[in-house]
Amino acid sequence: DAMVIQNPRYQVTQFGKPVTLSCSQTLNHNVMYWYQQKSSQAPKLLFHYYDKDFNNEADTPDNFQSRRPNTSFCFLDIRSPGLGDAAMYLCATSRDKEGHSTDTQYFGPGTRLTVL
Amino acid sequence: GENVEQHPSTLSVQEGDSAVIKCTYSDSASNYFPWYKQELGKRPQLIIDIRSNVGEKKDQRIAVTLNKTAKHFSLHITETQPEDSAVYFCAAGTGWRGYSSASKIIFGSGTRLSIRP
Numbered sequence: 433d434a435m436v437i438q439n440p441r442y443q444v445t446q447f448g449k450p451v452t453l454s455c456s457q458t459l460n461h462n463v464m465y466w467y468q469q470k471s472s473q474a475p476k477l478l479f480h481y482y483d484k485d486f487n488n489e490a491d492t493p494d495n496f497q498s499r500r501p502n503t504s505f506c507f508l509d510i511r512s513p514g515l516g517d518a519a520m521y522l523c524a525t526s527r528d529k530e531g532h533s534t535d536t537q538y539f540g541p542g543t544r545l546t547v548l
Numbered sequence: 549g550e551n552v553e554q555h556p557s558t559l560s561v562q563e564g565d566s567a568v569i570k571c572t573y574s575d576s577a578s579n580y581f582p583w584y585k586q587e588l589g590k591r592p593q594l595i596i597d598i599r600s601n602v603g604e605k606k607d608q609r610i611a612v613t614l615n616k617t618a619k620h621f622s623l624h625i626t627e628t629q630p631e632d633s634a635v636y637f638c639a640a641g642t643g644w645r646g647y648s649s650a651s652k653i654i655f656g657s658g659t660r661l662s663i664r665p
Contacts, residue, residue, distance in 0.1 A: 463650040474637055474655035475592065482650040522591065528650045536582065537653060539591040 435459050436540035438523050444546045445513050453508040453543045455523030464506040465537065466498060467522040475522055481506060482528065510545075518547045550575040552640050554656030562664050567628055569659045571638035572620040580641035581614060581621045582653065587634045595636075596623070625661075633663045 437456045445451040455464065462483050467475035479488045481500045495517070497509040510517055523540040551574040561567045573581075579600040584592035598605045598612045598621065605612050609628075614621040625632055641653040 465650075472658070474658055477652060480650055480652070485649070487649050526650065535651070536594060536597065539593070541591050544589075 436523060436525055436538050438521075438540040438543050440543060441541060442544050442546070444548060445510075446548050447514065448512045451510050451513055451545065453510075453521050453545070455506045455508070455540055456504050457523075457525045457538075457540075458504070459525055459527070459538065460503060461525035461527045461538075462503070463526045463528045464500060465524040465526070466496075466506070466508050467524065468517075469520045469522055469542070471519075478508070513545070513547045515547050518545055520544050550578075550640070550642070550654045552638060552654045552656040554638050554659060556659060557657065558660045558662070560662045560664060561628055563628055563630060565628055567623075567625045567632070567661055569623045569636055569638065569661075570620060571622070571640075571656050572618075573640040573654070574619070575640065575642060575654075576619065577642050578619075578640040580651075580653070581612070582639050582641070583610075583612060583623050584637045584639065584655075585634045586637065586658075592637060628663050630663050630665060633661060635660050 435458055439454050465480040466478045469475045477489050478492045479498055495511050499507045520542045522542045524537040526535045526537045554571045582597035583595050585595045586592045596607050596610050596612050598614050609626045611624045635658045637658050638656040639653040
């Protein structure tokens with residue numbers, strides 16, 4: 433009955449080698465978020481999709497891209513991973529309604545990325 | 549910009565005692581205040597949340613209070629147990645921002661809570 437699924441749970445890549453992380457959801461939520469979380473820090477929002485509309489955070493490096501081919505799936509692409517990109521990547525979903533206050537975000541289990 | 553400050557960064561309490569974590573926020577438009585518990589290597593899990601039209605909310609041993617005038621909110625855990633040991637994050641969210649852009653939550657820096665047996 434998993435609601436937000438992330439694959440893989442652990443990913444090892446080499447410096448500069450592109451990597452893709454995936455997230456899927458069974459909640460039919462219209463919003464999907466990607467966060468980066470480094471050790472002992474709070475999750476940091478990278479970007480989010482509101483339906484098909486992509487919203488980038490101002491300080492998210494160009495190295496990070498995202499795709500959302502349909503409501504259920506969202507991908508995080510790291511074009512040229514550096515050592516500083518090693519982190520836990522968390523996907524979250526919510527159901528945002530026009531004119532309503534923030535709705536609860538549901539997090540996936542995360543993908544731990546190691547860069548060698 | 550929007551900011552959420554959280555204190556203390558670490559907290560150690562005796563099992564059975566109470567723990568209190570405090571947060572302040574800067575954006576007066578914030579209207580949603582969730583608290584997440586994160587165990588080592590796991591996802592943040594929502595433990596309780598409060599909206600700006602409510603001053604206090606309780607769920608068994610956990611309670612949250614909100615003071616909108618002062619822009620601060622607190623988490624209270626009573627009768628602490630070893631399984632309460634984790635990192636706790638407060639967050640503040642602003643509502644719908646207009647077409648094509650979703651609401652966002654801003655996290656505090658986290659509190660590492662340790663329960664001493």
